[in-house]
Amino acid sequence: MKLEQQVALVTGAGRGIGKAIAKALAADGAMVIINYHGSEQKAAETVREIEEAGGRAIALRCNISDFNACKEMIDKVISEQGRLDILVNNAGITRDGLLMKMSEEDFDSVIETNLKGAFNCIRHAARQMIKQRGGRVINISSVSGVLGNAGQANYSASKAGIIGLTKAAARELASRGITVNAIAPGFITTDMTDALSESIKTSVTETIPMKKFGRPEDVAQTALFLASQEAGYITGQVICVDGGMAM
Ligand code: NAP
Numbered sequence: 374m375k376l377e378q379q380v381a382l383v384t385g386a387g388r389g390i391g392k393a394i395a396k397a398l399a400a401d402g403a404m405v406i407i408n409y410h411g412s413e414q415k416a417a418e419t420v421r422e423i424e425e426a427g428g429r430a431i432a433l434r435c436n437i438s439d440f441n442a443c444k445e446m447i448d449k450v451i452s453e454q455g456r457l458d459i460l461v462n463n464a465g466i467t468r469d470g471l472l473m474k475m476s477e478e479d480f481d482s483v484i485e486t487n488l489k490g491a492f493n494c495i496r497h498a499a500r501q502m503i504k505q506r507g508g509r510v511i512n513i514s515s516v517s518g519v520l521g522n523a524g525q526a527n528y529s530a531s532k533a534g535i536i537g538l539t540k541a542a543a544r545e546l547a548s549r550g551i552t553v554n555a556i557a558p559g560f561i562t563t564d565m566t567d568a569l570s571e572s573i574k575t576s577v578t579e580t581i582p583m584k585k586f587g588r589p590e591d592v593a594q595t596a597l598f599l600a601s602q603e604a605g606y607i608t609g610q611v612i613c614v615d616g617g618m619a620m
Contacts, residue, residue, distance in 0.1 A: 379456075380459070383406070390463055395423065399429065437494060468483050511599050512539050581616040591614050
C-alpha cells in the first residue's frame with residue numbers, strides 16, 4: 374500500500390479509463406476523489422466498488438470546464454481531506470466531424486473540456502502541491518494528439534494542447550518537487566470507442582501493430598506507476614499506451 378497517506382483526485386472517474394485509474398490508485402492505498410459531471414450513479418457505483426475492495430473513495434460533482442467550479446472542488450478536497458497529492462486529468466469528450474463541416478460549438482466544447490479543464494484543475498491544485506513541496510500531475514492525452522487524426526481536428530488539437538500544457542507545467546513545477554506527465558492512450562475499449570461503428574473499429578484495428586484495442590487497466594497501470602515514488606525523477610514526458618500505434 375504505497376499510496377496509503379495520499380489523496381488523489383481523478384476527473385471523469387465514474388466510468389471508463391478514469392474509473393480504472395481510480396480503482397488502481399485506491400487499491401494501492403490512496404484516498405480517491407471520484408469527480409463526475411453527468412453520471413452520478415456511475416460515480417456512486419465506482420465508490421461502492423472501491424469500498425467493497427477495502428479502499429477509500431468519495432464522489433464529487435464538478436464540470437471541469439468551469440474555472441470557478443474547479444476551484445470550489447479542489448478547495449473542498451483540501452478542506453475535507455487536508456491535502457492533495459495526485460491529480461489525474463482524465464475527463465474528456467469527443468465531438469467528431471470533418472474539419473470543413475465542424476461547427477464552432479463542437480470545436481469550442483472539446484477544447485473547453487479537454488484542454489481548459491486540465492488547465493483549470495492544475496491551476497488550482499498546484500498551489501496546494503507547492504505548499505506540500507511535492508505532487509504528481511498525470512494528464513490523459515491521446516495518440517490523436519501525437520499523430521493527428523482525420524475527423525478529430527478539435528479533439529487532436531485539445532490532446533496536442535495537453536502535451537504542451539504538460540511540458541510547460543513540468544518545467545514550472547519541477548523545482549517544487551511536482552512531476553507533470555502525460556499518457557497518450559491509443560484505442561481503449563470504453564463508452565468513447567463503443568460509439569464507433571463496427572467498420573471503423575475493424576479498420577482502426579488494422580492500424581494497431583498489436584492488432585487489438587487496449588483495456589482501461591492498461592492505462593491505469595501506467596498512471597499508477599507515474600503516481601509512485603519510483604517515478605519521482607520522470608517529468609514532462611508523454612507515455613504512449615497504444616499497442617505500438619505511435620512508435
Ligand atoms: P468515456 O468513457 O467517454 O468517459 C469520459 C469521462 O469524462 C466520463 O467519466 C465523464 O463524466 C467525464 N467528463 C466529460 N465531460 C466532463 C466535464 N465537463 N466535467 C467532468 N467530467 C467530465 O471516456 P474514456 O474513453 O474513459 O476516456 C477518458 C480519457 O481518455 C479522455 O480524456 C479521453 O479523451 C482519453 N482517451 C481515451 C481513449 C479511448 O480509446 N477510449 C483514447 C485516448 C485517450 P460523466 O459521465 O459524469 O459526465
